[in-house]
Amino acid sequence: MAKIVVIGGTGLIGTKVVAKLTEHGHEAIAASPNTGVNSLTGEGLAEVLAGADTVVDVSNSPSFAPADVLDFFTTSTRNLLEAEAAAGVTHHVALTIVGINRPQNIPYFAAKTAQEKMIRESAIDFSLVHATQFFEFVGSIADISTAGDVVTLPGALIQPIAAEDVATAVARTAAGDPVGDIEIAGPETFGMDEFARRALAFRGDPRTVVRDDTAPYYGARIEERTLIPVEGAQIFPTTLEEWLPLNPPRG
Numbered sequence: 001m002a003k004i005v006v007i008g009g010t011g012l013i014g015t016k017v018v019a020k021l022t023e024h025g026h027e028a029i030a031a032s033p034n035t036g037v038n039s040l041t042g043e044g045l046a047e048v049l050a051g052a053d054t055v056v057d058v059s060n061s062p063s064f065a066p067a068d069v070l071d072f073f074t075t076s077t078r079n080l081l082e083a084e085a086a087a088g089v090t091h092h093v094a095l096t097i098v099g100i101n102r103p104q105n106i107p108y109f110a111a112k113t114a115q116e117k118m119i120r121e122s123a124i125d126f127s128l129v130h131a132t133q134f135f136e137f138v139g140s141i142a143d144i145s146t147a148g149d150v151v152t153l154p155g156a157l158i159q160p161i162a163a164e165d166v167a168t169a170v171a172r173t174a175a176g177d178p179v180g181d182i183e184i185a186g187p188e189t190f191g192m193d194e195f196a197r198r199a200l201a202f203r204g205d206p207r208t209v210v211r212d213d214t215a216p217y218y219g220a221r222i223e224e225r226t227l228i229p230v231e232g233a234q235i236f237p238t239t240l241e242e243w244l245p246l247n248p249p250r251g
């Protein structure tokens, strides 16, 4: 039984990772500001990491303002890696995003790229799980692209995945030996506009979704294949049609 500390263990993915690791007999500890552990300030880190074998980082920045998100992922990752080295942790697992190394101009992706670089350059063996967009994200994607009753999104391809499947991949990775980089994705590829259109239609949302390939995604123009995995990604089974009935809009 390994001791596995899950930074961000109270979040969407983290809660599920802790549950899955616990079900499989590991000592999984949810660590976040709500449990007295703050990776940004370092508070509680040394204490929670004492005796830990593995750290899983599925935390997220409370603010997505470009400077805040860059500060969150770099400061937090630096604090974690230092505390892990001091505690003798042998495996650092982080959840990151497919395609952020490709040309685009999204500040959140730049912050995650900086996080990845620090992890690769550290002396601790690592696994970086690169996931595509979560199904759970569909409401936010539509909302930030809405003007009046119209949602305008590019037809750039995505291959979204259920949070439950992401958590399965992260938990399996955390329970195993370090693997370096892996990509995970859902079973279907469609345009970002189609993703939103299907979800809004299912939910009876009156907004119309319009495709405009010049429309921004998180403030930036993305190319058709920026966000989909390269060959060799692990494909998880849950489809959007299976997921939608079980997941009403998040309030």
Ligand SMILES: NC(=O)c1ccc[n+]([C@@H]2O[C@H](COP(=O)([O-])OP(=O)(O)OC[C@H]3O[C@@H](n4cnc5c(N)ncnc54)[C@H](OP(=O)(O)O)[C@@H]3O)[C@@H](O)[C@H]2O)c1
Binding pocket: 007, 008, 009, 010, 011, 012, 013, 014, 031, 032, 033, 034, 035, 037, 038, 039, 040, 041, 057, 058, 059, 060, 061, 062, 095, 096, 097, 098, 112, 130, 131, 132, 133, 134, 137
């Ligand atoms: N959204 C996507 O489509 C997508 C795709 C691929 C990868 N990802 C990545 O997935 C990861 C997890 O996302 P999520 O949606 O599960 O996040 P989330 O639900 O927003 O949860 C964020 C977690 O981070 C914790 N946290 C915030 N500030 C912290 C701090 N200073 N120290 C320690 N923990 C802190 C929160 O703790 P409290 O509850 O105590 O506030 C919470 O547990 C992110 O790194 C994201 O980049 C997302």
